[in-house]
Amino acid sequence: MATGQLTPSEYIGHHLSFNQKVVGDTGFWVLHVDTLVTSALLGIVVFGLLWWVVRGATAGVPTKRQAFVELLFEFVDNQVKSIFHGNRHAFIAPLALTVFVWVLVMNAMDFLPIDIMAIVYGWLGLHEWRSVPTSDINATFALALAVWLLMIFFSIKVKGLGGWIHELFCSPFGSNPLVWPANFAFNLIEYISKPLSHSLRLFGNMYAGEIIFLLLGMWAATGLAGTIFGALLGAGWAIFHILIVCLQAFIFMMLTVVYLSMAHESH
Amino acid sequence: MNINLTLIAQAISFAILIWFTTKFVWPYLLNAIEARQKTIADGLAAAERGKQELEVATQRSTEVVNDAKQKATSIITQAEKRASDIVEEAKANAKAEGDRIITGAKAEIDQEVNRAKEGLRQQVSALAVAGAEKILRKEIDAKAHADLLTSIANEL
Numbered sequence: 001m002a003t004g005q006l007t008p009s010e011y012i013g014h015h016l017s018f019n020q021k022v023v024g025d026t027g028f029w030v031l032h033v034d035t036l037v038t039s040a041l042l043g044i045v046v047f048g049l050l051w052w053v054v055r056g057a058t059a060g061v062p063t064k065r066q067a068f069v070e071l072l073f074e075f076v077d078n079q080v081k082s083i084f085h086g087n088r089h090a091f092i093a094p095l096a097l098t099v100f101v102w103v104l105v106m107n108a109m110d111f112l113p114i115d116i117m118a119i120v121y122g123w124l125g126l127h128e129w130r131s132v133p134t135s136d137i138n139a140t141f142a143l144a145l146a147v148w149l150l151m152i153f154f155s156i157k158v159k160g161l162g163g164w165i166h167e168l169f170c171s172p173f174g175s176n177p178l179v180w181p182a183n184f185a186f187n188l189i190e191y192i193s194k195p196l197s198h199s200l201r202l203f204g205n206m207y208a209g210e211i212i213f214l215l216l217g218m219w220a221a222t223g224l225a226g227t228i229f230g231a232l233l234g235a236g237w238a239i240f241h242i243l244i245v246c247l248q249a250f251i252f253m254m255l256t257v258v259y260l261s262m263a264h265e266s267h
Numbered sequence: 268m269n270i271n272l273t274l275i276a277q278a279i280s281f282a283i284l285i286w287f288t289t290k291f292v293w294p295y296l297l298n299a300i301e302a303r304q305k306t307i308a309d310g311l312a313a314a315e316r317g318k319q320e321l322e323v324a325t326q327r328s329t330e331v332v333n334d335a336k337q338k339a340t341s342i343i344t345q346a347e348k349r350a351s352d353i354v355e356e357a358k359a360n361a362k363a364e365g366d367r368i369i370t371g372a373k374a375e376i377d378q379e380v381n382r383a384k385e386g387l388r389q390q391v392s393a394l395a396v397a398g399a400e401k402i403l404r405k406e407i408d409a410k411a412h413a414d415l416l417t418s419i420a421n422e423l
Binding site: 023024027028029030031032035036039040043047050051054055057058059060062066069070073074089091093094095097098102133136137138139141142143145146 | 271276281283284285287288292296297299306
């Protein structure tokens with residue numbers, strides 16, 4: 001372990017610090033370069049790959065590459081079809097594919113061994129670099145907030161501004177003026193809780209996963225037996241993590257679709 | 268773990284990815300898959316149609332064969348009937364021809380008989396005249412009794 005002489009909290013703190021770039025004078029004007037660059041690179045590679053495959057998509061017998069992408073397509077399309085009843089091909093289904101694939105590959109960065117990656121990043125001259133964009137609250141909240149804005153956009157687009165405001169005050173309890181405050185409070189809580197639960201669920205899972213990897217990594221500081229033990233536990237956690245990575249990406253996609261189809265429905 | 272500008276930057280890259288997928292990934296795949304689904308559906312429909320057509324054709328061919336069999340049977344029956352008719356007709360013709368021949372022969376025989384009778388009558392009358400002549404040569408004048416003899420000959 002390269003950081004053997006550090007205390008555990010320093011070790012963890014080192015692995016959990018962002019590569020920051022300050023662009024303004026207050027606390028808000030900071031960019032997490034690692035999150036942005038990793039997620040953008042992953043996005044470019046994966047969606048570039050998808051684009052490269054589907055550009056030559058044939059209606060005849062598909063190649064194995066195309067068949068794999070079609071499996072993904074069918075999977076996402078089926079999920080969207082069961083929830084959203086409208087022209088899903090115009091926006092919702094491609095959005096769901098984007099969310100699923102992107103979140104999946106960002107989560108999957110968690111499989112890379114954290115200390116080995118630190119060495120690799122060190123060669124590149126990057127001393128503080130976090131691999132997993134989705135364990136940055138900014139990344140997950142950015143996605144959830146974008147979905148939230150889309151939700152409001154579609155609410156207004158489908159029901160009109162008046163219809164949307166009417167719904168804010170008149171559902172779920174009815175249109176009696178006496179229950180307007182209760183309705184509005186209810187909707188307010190719903191609108192606040194949606195992006196929070198959406199983003200914090202993903203962030204919490206990935207962040208906790210990363211910390212457990214770090215804790216297991218610290219077994220290596222106790223000697224050879226501890227290293228082997230830690231490696232076995234780490235392998236077990238990584239295998240379990242395959243489930244979490246896929247599940248969280250799936251849940252994030254499903255919530256996106258559910259929120260947006262709720263925005264399309266009138267109460 | 269504080270919220271900062273990364274949030275906005277990340278949201279922008281998210282927006283770009285959504286735009287990219289909506290524009291360049293989804294439609295291509297959707298078109299390909301829908302075209303293939305249509306091809307498969309068409310193929311299945313064509314197969315179904317072919318099957319039905321085959322069934323109809325089989326039925327029709329059976330009908331045609333049955334028809335032909337019936338026709339053949341009726342033709343054979345007719346031919347047999349016609350053959351027996353022809354035989355009957357031939358028999359009738361032969362019988363009529365035979366009858367005609369027999370009638371002709373009978374008539375000829377009657378004629379012959381009459382002619383023979385005529386000859387005999389004349390010969391008898393001649394013989395009678397000759398006999399009478401020999402008997403009555405002296406007393407009776409042949410010329411005087413010729414009329415009487417002729418009337419006798421006619422009565423034969």
